[in-house]
Amino acid sequence: MNDMKSLSHTSYRCKYHIVIVPKYRRMVIFNKLRADIGAILRQLIERKPDCKLIEKEACPDHIHMLIEIPPKYSVAQFMGYLKSKSALMIFERH
Template sequence: MAQKAHSLSHTKWMCKYHIVFTPKYRRKIIYNQYRSSLGEIFRRLCSYKGVEIIEGHLMP
């Protein structure tokens, strides 16, 4: 989990984001059916964009 700080001549930064996914209908029945596929979809999207997932939780 190597994190690289970006820099310019007078600044240094490391961007980290906290993203919360909230579906419109939060039903436990629907959520339990799609829980494993949601995790796979998020991992695939992040790999397309070259983003590293540090930690993730899928909760109803």
């Protein structure tokens, strides 16, 4: 299993398990918009170079994702991007 990636001075295998939970675990939002939210998150992850969505599962009140993020992005920076852009896109569509 050789899934090591490399940048100019580093080799890495950075995979993060991320859980996104809406405020108060609002099931109504995820039950109605579940498929669309998944498509929006996948689209935003694919926009970032070298970031890859490995697995995702949408539960009734939260979303689990396994994402490969290169070390040039911090996890906090990536999540800030993902949450802000996805909130705008969801608000715009619905």
